[in-house]
């Protein structure tokens with residue numbers, strides 16, 4: 001589902017990513033771990049299209065997306081959340097999630113609205129149903145009408161997650177999803193991630209969570225992949241222990 005092939009990104013003299021290559025099979029939950037500044041968020045920026053690598057390619061589901069802008073990748077089924085949450089603060093929780101489904105809606109203005117009325121009502125009902133479903137999944141049904149900005153950071157993270165899930169992504173990128181979540185929210189998130197059929201790439205510092213939900217782990221250090229494999233193997237890897245786990 002995802003192939004990152006020889007990707008490098010430099011900021012001045014700093015090589016944030018240095019020839020990074022790895023693949024993620026369809027349906028797999030893959031963790032990306034590594035010390036602060038290892039290049040994890042930069043990798044997400046490259047995969048989601050916010051940053052062009054100086055070299056290397058990114059393929060999603062076999063298709064080379066390296067040159068595609070974020071919106072085209074989103075339409076190919078790539079969704080992400082951000083290390084610093086980016087919700088629409090002045091929209092309600094429900095509207096934040098509805099916005100993720102907006103591009104499926106109507107178009108064509110008033111005339112099309114009048115002609116297509118029954119179909120549009122159905123579409124609108126389907127969208128609201130999907131939103132309700134995702135809000136329930138993320139434990140947000142009690143906060144439907146709240147303004148997103150009014151929620152604590154854990155709540156805003158869950159709104160971002162709900163928004164990313166609404167349109168049934170094919171490849172979901174989560175950047176530090178447990179940060180700001182309490183223990184109950186973290187446990188629910190683990191359940192949600194495990195229940196997804198989509199391919200997931202997640203950056204996370206909470207090792208318990210990573211070892212629990214990931215099928216596979218890629219370890220970055222100073223912009224390089226220093227190890228990749230199943231959690232049990234990564235936990236015992238002497239190079240990883242020296243660089244990160246201690």
Ligand SMILES: Nc1ncnc2c1ncn2[C@@H]1O[C@H](COP(=O)(O)OP(=O)(O)OP(=O)(O)O)[C@@H](O)[C@H]1O
Nearest residue numbers: 011014016034035036037038039040041042043083
């Ligand atoms: N916009 C930028 N301009 C300059 N340097 C940057 C920029 N973004 C990241 N860097 C640098 O690139 C390297 C990788 O940063 P990145 O944010 O990808 O790391 P990270 O693994 O996500 O770290 P953290 O665990 O702290 O989130 C770091 O040395 C960082 O300082």
Ligand SMILES: [Mg+2]
Nearest residue numbers: 040041042083
């Ligand atoms: Mg980061």
